[in-house]
Amino acid sequence: MSGKNVRAKADGLTEVSMKINGRAYRGEVEPRTLLVYFLRDELNLTGTHVGCDTGHCGACTVVMDGKAVKSCMVLAVRAKGAEILTVEGLAHDDRLHPVQVAFTENHGLQCGFCTPGLLLSTLTLLQRNPHPTEEEIRRGIEGNLCRCTGYVNVVRSIRAAADSMAKQEVRGRS
């Protein structure tokens, strides 16, 4: 992994590069710049939201090297060389990802503020555990707070996403 031996002065800028949604990005950041602000303010990838900004709400969740992380608790310099997936990378050619379709069809959102984070937590949950129980679903989204729907429809959406992704998998194999 690159990123070894970085020495960055507090007042200076340091160059970071990372792959986001399959595309290479490069930018200059202060050591204290958090990943979420690099994504939003430098790269204009504003789908990743800032909710509480103290690590509780999960609205800023992105996938870093295959794992869901809260981008408000990761330094941009730390993400140097990483592969990042944000909500902007879920759909392909205007075709929504099955997780997005499931949330849309099952009323898994109202205001939508927490949705980008929930979609990415759902994706990593289902990648690890394609057929989660309700308890496993609820545990998987512990780190994502929603203030509108009360989770009933979110859980329903995740179930539906699991089903449609499993069907897709079967179709993919045949």
Add this chain to the structure above:
Amino acid sequence: MIPKKFDYYSPSSLQEAIRLLRQNGEAKVLAGGQSLLPLMKLRLAAPTALVDISRLAGLSYIRDEVDYLAIGALVTHDAVEHDGTVKDRFALINDAVARIGDQQVRNLGTIGGSVCHGDPAADLPTALLVAEARYVLEGEGGKRIVPAREFFVDIFTTAVGHDEILTELQIPHLPPGSGSAYTKHSLRESDFAIANVGTVVTVEGDGKTCKEARIGFGSAGPTPLRAASAEQYLRGRPLDEATIAEAAERATEGANPPSDVHGSREYRLKMIKVLTQRSLGLALSRAGLTGSAAEL
């Protein structure tokens, strides 16, 4: 929220990291960052330099040694939770890491970072105290090993010197016939504990007498503590419902929990008793004991 400015170093060796700490009196070690970065954003911490050890090679292993389990300091909570040996043989450690924060926090947070943070309401300190873990610290002068009872010194204060780095946790294998458990009370799943209790019970060959018991609790003072009186009471006694209940009563002897916004002193004392009973019951069922005591 944005942290105060700091110099950032990402050293390529442990020696270099230790040297950087020596050269920067106000530096802090950054590992997973899941405790330190929120504190820095709230400006409750403002180190002038961060020494990021998260990419150091060779500190992310779980190895079963002859008489202990060695866990590298940079292993994430998620990796500990999904390790088969931990699950099978160190149930209380598995219980504890599974209750830390949420999935995103467990994905980045490291066991070394969590214990060095020294939060008295955290999950691992209590579990590791009861597991009688050893802490391997490395500094300029080489390695030293700190026993479980000496690692946590005060609130947010550990035995780790400014220019030392925790590199490994050593968790001794539990004696044959043992079961262990960690239980926690919090209002929301990802919250810190209002009270937490860890236990290890070793049952005699007769399948009903207590050979040895370890009980520890946290979030009830500046550091986690062992419940010496309850441990002593259990030794040599039959592990029935009445004995467990009496041990739970004695568990809070020596406890001095604070009253704060999360719970009053009285409430915490009560919760320690309740959790002691539950934790002992779970540990006993894991030791293979069935019956009323194990179902508490």
